Amino acid sequence: MFREPKKNATNSNEQQNKEEPEKLPIPASKREFLDVLKEKVHSPADLVIKNISATVTIVYLDFLIDGKILNEQILPILEKEQSAPPKTIKEKLPIAEIDLSAELNKSVLEMLIGAVLIHSEGHSELVIAKISSYQSRGLSAPENESQVIGSQVGFNENLATNISLIRRYITNPNLCNEKFTLGKDTMTSLSVLYIDGIASEQHVNTIRQRIEDLDISDLLDSAVLSELIDDNSFSMFPQLLLTERPDRFCDGLLSGKVGIVVNGSSMAILCPYTFIEFFQSREDQNLRWQIATFIRLLRFMAMIISIFFTPIYVAALTFHYEVIPQPLLVPLSESRAIVPFPPIIEALVLELIIELLREAGARLPTKVGQTIGIVGGIVLGTAAVEAGITSNILIIIIALCALASFTTPNYLMGNVIRILRFPIIILAGFWGFFGVMLAFCFLIIHLLRQSSLGAPYMAPIYPPRWKDWPDSFIRMPLPFISRQSVNSRAQSNNQETNENLAKEEKVIR
Structure with missing residues (x-):
């Protein structure tokens, strides 16, 4: 299921000829047609065959079609x-999506996605009436990206419903929708959306090429697709945004990004995305700029605390007692007097306990999970201190780091922050500050080497992109914010715009 390098033209043509299915004709005889069709789909229990008359027969899969349209x-x-x-028959039927087909394989694929096949005795063509009807849950509030002020509607698993939500937000004729199908076994439909004239054509072509180059057997969720088409699959940091909010998705399209919606997934993909944008929330646009700026700075401070606070504690107690203020030395010594483990073991054990509690709370039912998280944290923390396994101060530090990691508005980035603590704690335990x-430098170099699309x-x-600074760490008043970032906007033919971009590029050199 990994993206393979593009093959040369000769090998690609040979492979395509080998994998291209044989074009089987439609048998003119009704009996022969039904026999071939049953053999093709292995006679499933939900295959429905109805003889309308001696010459006309309809075939479809139950639960995939709209019974009301069929009957009426x-x-x-x-x-x-x-x-x-x-x-x-095609001219008489009042169906919007209707077609004629003389190929059996194509007809079977249409039936598998919700079409009715109409066969007439003595004719080697089928009428394909597409009246698919999939069961899906109703629209509800997003569970992973909640906000107080703003829209309370999230995507669901139906591609058509999600597209309609997007078009309700953006009534723009330049909103482009390109449809693709991925997965030899699942035949999953997906749509690439962007606004012509706003999105960069280079980014659109990149997404289009990466999707077309994929050779996979199945695709069940947009999270899998995001890993297959990102720039560096070996990096922990997410390079494409997964969102379940239509308003955030449309906000990204209006700012020049490219979006992907996958059928069967309630999460849509937005790209390109920068590291700073993962710490921004859609609710920031709905708050006053002073409050939004304070919350953003709080998130970045929480990220730094979550990653480095515990390693600094371990390094200070192991190698660098001189950096600890004298008033804190006595409480620290008394707290660690009965602890038999070195600080690195003590910190790693507590971090693992926190992760176990978090994972248990996430997998259990909601009410039980909340109880396990609260009661488990209190009981285990109190018992660990009384048993002399850990100190009171480290309990406070670990709890603060765990709390700070949950302030990140993006779930994937929050996971990265939590995992980064472990290797940094180990390095701090062996080499101190x-x-x-070393971990900080490696992290900065790794982030500078990354790219998104x-x-x-x-x-x-x-x-440096000076025009994007008013909406980065801080959120300036809306009139001062450029709607389209330099990274994602379409290249303009305006000479002044190109000159400004060239000046910004000179800073790199």
């Missing part, structure tokens, strides 16, 4: 036109 619009017409040829600085991952910090 198709069957009455077929009962009147019992001996009509396929072309006449030198290990912490070819765009710099650390913009607008590096390369």
